[in-house]
Amino acid sequence: MLTLPFEETHMMCEPRFGANYPRESLPESLQQQERQQRTTARSDPDMMREAEDDLSDREEDEREDDQDENELQKKRGPRKKRPGKEHVDRAKLRRQEANARERSRMHGLNAALESLRKVVPCYSKTQKLSKIETLRLAKNYIWALSETLNAGKRPDLLAFVQTLCKGLSQPTTNLVAGCLQLNARNFLTDHNGEVMFSGRSPYEAMYSYTGSDMNSPPGHSGGVMDANSKPFRHYSYSSAYETYFENPSPDSSSPHFDGQLSPPMSFNGIFSLKHDDPPDYGKSGHYGVRYCGAPGRTALAPTSMYRVSPEARFPYDLHVRSQSFQTQGEVNGSYHN
DNA sequence: TAGGCCATCTGGTCCT
DNA sequence: AGGACCAGATGGCCTA
Numbered sequence: 001m002l003t004l005p006f007e008e009t010h011m012m013c014e015p016r017f018g019a020n021y022p023r024e025s026l027p028e029s030l031q032q033q034e035r036q037q038r039t040t041a042r043s044d045p046d047m048m049r050e051a052e053d054d055l056s057d058r059e060e061d062e063r064e065d066d067q068d069e070n071e072l073q074k075k076r077g078p079r080k081k082r083p084g085k086e087h088v089d090r091a092k093l094r095r096q097e098a099n100a101r102e103r104s105r106m107h108g109l110n111a112a113l114e115s116l117r118k119v120v121p122c123y124s125k126t127q128k129l130s131k132i133e134t135l136r137l138a139k140n141y142i143w144a145l146s147e148t149l150n151a152g153k154r155p156d157l158l159a160f161v162q163t164l165c166k167g168l169s170q171p172t173t174n175l176v177a178g179c180l181q182l183n184a185r186n187f188l189t190d191h192n193g194e195v196m197f198s199g200r201s202p203y204e205a206m207y208s209y210t211g212s213d214m215n216s217p218p219g220h221s222g223g224v225m226d227a228n229s230k231p232f233r234h235y236s237y238s239s240a241y242e243t244y245f246e247n248p249s250p251d252s253s254s255p256h257f258d259g260q261l262s263p264p265m266s267f268n269g270i271f272s273l274k275h276d277d278p279p280d281y282g283k284s285g286h287y288g289v290r291y292c293g294a295p296g297r298t299a300l301a302p303t304s305m306y307r308v309s310p311e312a313r314f315p316y317d318l319h320v321r322s323q324s325f326q327t328q329g330e331v332n333g334s335y336h337n
Numbered sequence: 338t339a340g341g342c343c344a345t346c347t348g349g350t351c352c353t
Numbered sequence: 354a355g356g357a358c359c360a361g362a363t364g365g366c367c368t369a
Contacts, residue, residue, distance in 0.1 A: 094355080
């Protein structure tokens with residue numbers, strides 16, 4: 001199909017959404033596609049084919065006109081006006097313009113989706129969540145955060161992760177699990193999309209690291225994403241905490257990180273997720289947990305309900321400083337300050 | 338090779 | 354009339 005070159009889209013009216021989508025910000029593949037389309041539009045034999053189509057359309061119209069003459073004796077009333085070549089051309093032009101607008105609109109939609117990808121817990125340029133999974137995870141994330149705020153007390157991490165993974169595909173569940181350094185097999189989703197546990201107690205799975213090899217938590221022989229044989233990466237609070245303060249710009253601290261960070265998945269500055277790729281960690285699906293606040297904020301807000309024990313070891317050895325209930329306003333206040 | 342995901346085209350509908 | 358929005362169809366790409 002002949003496509004209107006993007007350079008010509010200035011002829012169009014300004015659409016409400018997506019029209020201003022910057023062409024430069026398109027993914028390289030898309031830009032390449034568009035270049036191809038532009039080239040095609042200039043030299044494509046479709047131009048000839050369309051012209052021929054127009055010609056044959058007219059001939060067809062004339063034949064039908066003759067037929068109409070015969071039928072006129074039977075059918076009365078105003079004769080239906082045949083669209084002329086001008087009208088057909090105009091219709092085709094409108095169609096091309098509509099296509100361009102539609103493309104632009106979809107690009108805008110995709111851009112919005114991409115920005116959504118960056119604010120849900122797991123984001124990686126190399127292992128992008130699909131559109132549907134992004135939406136599901138975003139919904140779960142909002143829900144989980146709301147639940148946490150409503151509860152007004154120390155969030156149950158496992159419940160949080162369960163909520164996060166509800167309805168997600170197994171690969172995405174693994175991804176989220178990888179983010180939290182949990183064994184995905186401990187919160188498998190069943191066929192109903194409900195998160196369920198299998199095997200040992202989740203708490204046992206999370207907390208009891210009896211083995212001397214902290215890189216191989218109980219139940220693991222390899223890694224979090226065992227399907228991909230990713231090594232399980234142990235993170236101690238202290239190291240992560242120190243690393244955070246050593247590097248004031250966590251966004252650029254990870255040598256292997258290939259994209260923009262998701263905002264920290266943070267319960268009022270309690271803990272957060274970030275992509276942190278140690279040098280020896282795999283090439284994909286590499287996520288880490290780090291205890292920090294959002295970039296530019298202190299790692300733990302002064303009003304935080306929790307504190308991190310410097311000697312504590314991963315995972316989730318959180319110490320409650322104050323179990324006193326914080327109003328949502330306070331929570332929000334401390335978060336946004 | 339089947340299935341998933343995606344971009345694009347297209348025609349219909351609704352709204353201004 | 355024209356634009357936005359939507360959903361179906363289609364074909365390409367990638368991966369298991």
